[in-house]
Amino acid sequence: MSSPTRLVVLGAVHQFQPVHGYFLRRELLTWRVDEWANIQPGSIYNALRSLEKDGYVAVSGTEQNGKRPERTTYEVTPTGEVALLRMLRETLWKVDPFDTQAAMVLSSFMFILSREEVIAGLQHRITEIDAVVVTNRYHIEDTAQSSTTPKYVREIFELSTARLSAEQTWARELVERLQGGAYFFSGESGGTPAVAAPPDEPSAESAG
Amino acid sequence: MSSPTRLVVLGAVHQFQPVHGYFLRRELLTWRVDEWANIQPGSIYNALRSLEKDGYVAVSGTEQNGKRPERTTYEVTPTGEVALLRMLRETLWKVDPFDTQAAMVLSSFMFILSREEVIAGLQHRITEIDAVVVTNRYHIEDTAQSSTTPKYVREIFELSTARLSAEQTWARELVERLQGGAYFFSGESGGTPAVAAPPDEPSAESAG
DNA sequence: TCCCATATAGACAACTTTGACTAATCGAGA
DNA sequence: TCTCGATTAGTCAAAGTTGTCTATATGGGA
Numbered sequence: 313m314s315s316p317t318r319l320v321v322l323g324a325v326h327q328f329q330p331v332h333g334y335f336l337r338r339e340l341l342t343w344r345v346d347e348w349a350n351i352q353p354g355s356i357y358n359a360l361r362s363l364e365k366d367g368y369v370a371v372s373g374t375e376q377n378g379k380r381p382e383r384t385t386y387e388v389t390p391t392g393e394v395a396l397l398r399m400l401r402e403t404l405w406k407v408d409p410f411d412t413q414a415a416m417v418l419s420s421f422m423f424i425l426s427r428e429e430v431i432a433g434l435q436h437r438i439t440e441i442d443a444v445v446v447t448n449r450y451h452i453e454d455t456a457q458s459s460t461t462p463k464y465v466r467e468i469f470e471l472s473t474a475r476l477s478a479e480q481t482w483a484r485e486l487v488e489r490l491q492g493g494a495y496f497f498s499g500e501s502g503g504t505p506a507v508a509a510p511p512d513e514p515s516a517e518s519a520g
Numbered sequence: 521m522s523s524p525t526r527l528v529v530l531g532a533v534h535q536f537q538p539v540h541g542y543f544l545r546r547e548l549l550t551w552r553v554d555e556w557a558n559i560q561p562g563s564i565y566n567a568l569r570s571l572e573k574d575g576y577v578a579v580s581g582t583e584q585n586g587k588r589p590e591r592t593t594y595e596v597t598p599t600g601e602v603a604l605l606r607m608l609r610e611t612l613w614k615v616d617p618f619d620t621q622a623a624m625v626l627s628s629f630m631f632i633l634s635r636e637e638v639i640a641g642l643q644h645r646i647t648e649i650d651a652v653v654v655t656n657r658y659h660i661e662d663t664a665q666s667s668t669t670p671k672y673v674r675e676i677f678e679l680s681t682a683r684l685s686a687e688q689t690w691a692r693e694l695v696e697r698l699q700g701g702a703y704f705f706s707g708e709s710g711g712t713p714a715v716a717a718p719p720d721e722p723s724a725e726s727a728g
Numbered sequence: 729t730c731c732c733a734t735a736t737a738g739a740c741a742a743c744t745t746t747g748a749c750t751a752a753t754c755g756a757g758a
Numbered sequence: 759t760c761t762c763g764a765t766t767a768g769t770c771a772a773a774g775t776t777g778t779c780t781a782t783a784t785g786g787g788a
Contacts, residue, residue, distance in 0.1 A: 562745065562746055566744065
């Protein structure tokens with residue numbers, strides 16, 4: 313039961329921990345996660361509780377900034393780190409012809425894996441897509457032959473093929489960029505970090 | 521609140537009415553609607569009740585085949601027909617860069633609209649996609665300039681652009697096929713109907 | 729000084745989705 | 759004739775999603 317929501321929230325907690333729900337809500341909205349992964353604010357709080365129930369994240373404390381409402385801050389547990397890697401790997405290596413969110417989620421969190429694994433996974437996707445495209449071609453032929461299958465089913469497979477080819481081209485270019493040293497991955501040091509601002513106040517000098 | 525589930529179920533009731541839930545469940549599964557629209561059996565029965573509550577479909581009776589469990593059969597109401605057209609038009613004319621199901625749903629139910637409107641809508645999508653692709657290019661440039669935006673956001677826009685271009689190519693080819701007379705639309709007569717088998721028993725001579 | 733728009737942090741009820749489960753019936757083969 | 763697996767038709771509790779609502783606090787302007 314690893315919905316994109318849980319993976320995105322777990323990955324975000326991993327990157328910004330210790331972090332509270334409202335920060336994630338703002339940060340993920342700047343990522344436009346509501347558009348490409350259909351994650352609305354309310355779902356984030358639910359995902360946090362759900363991940364907590366599974367022991368993947370734990371409450372690390374409660375803060376209060378002045379007399380603002382109290383915040384509950386979360387951290388990823390060791391179990392959660394393992395689960396995060398497992399979920400990411402599954403997203404990287406499993407090709408679902410109709411799952412168009414997987415690649416978006418990957419783009420956001422691939423840095424948690426190593427550069428080598430991501431490149432290998434992408435190359436696997438590329439060949440895997442070749443196979444699916446061939447399968448689609450036979451589906452289209454079958455549809456043309458069959459008298460009971462609605463003819464327009466062809467269109468769904470044509471579109472699926474077109475989309476997958478597009479993803480394949482993108483994956484090829486991304487592999488090239490990654491082999492050329494683009495971005496920074498787990499275990500690599502130096503350069504601009506791939507992540508955004510730290511979890512502290514975006515515009516406050518509170519720490520003093 | 522017009523989720524793909526509601527549109528698909530309403531469209532399917534329209535095509536097969538009077539029809540019972542279990543028929544829809546089997547028929548939609550042969551369409552692989554669980555793969556490309558994430559509609560599981562349980563959701564179909566829920567959508568029927570939800571559409572009934574809104575007055576879009578109405579119970580047209582209950583049948584019983586031998587001593588099998590009773591079936592509740594549904595029909596689309598006049599209100600529901602209007603709503604179906606409205607929902608379909610919205611799906612046809614509105615381009616959402618990250619909604620990858622819209623085009624699939626369209627493929628299945630475009631025949632409820634007229635050939636002319638579908639062609640016009642597809643042509644609108646094609647130019648609309650040009651605009652989104654240009655927007656994406658600027659997003660990518662902005663990302664490269666900005667010091668706060670994570671660099672990898674670029675990948676999401678690159679992928680979005682690739683997918684949209686693929687959909688555009690598909691739409692162009694579909695327009696050509698439609699202009700060439702492919703498929704049969706609302707108001708057109710003759711030829712093979714675009715829909716599948718009738719709602720009666722798939723393998724029984726009950727009517728006598 | 730007071731006021732109001734905005735920000736903060738999260739809760740919540742209504743709704744939808746999931747997929748295993750039920751309870752009966754049919755039918756092919758022993 | 760009997761048995762056992764598949765089919766039928768749909769239910770249900772658990773989970774996830776939605777997006778408005780709350781209650782406070784801040785800060786800039788009249």
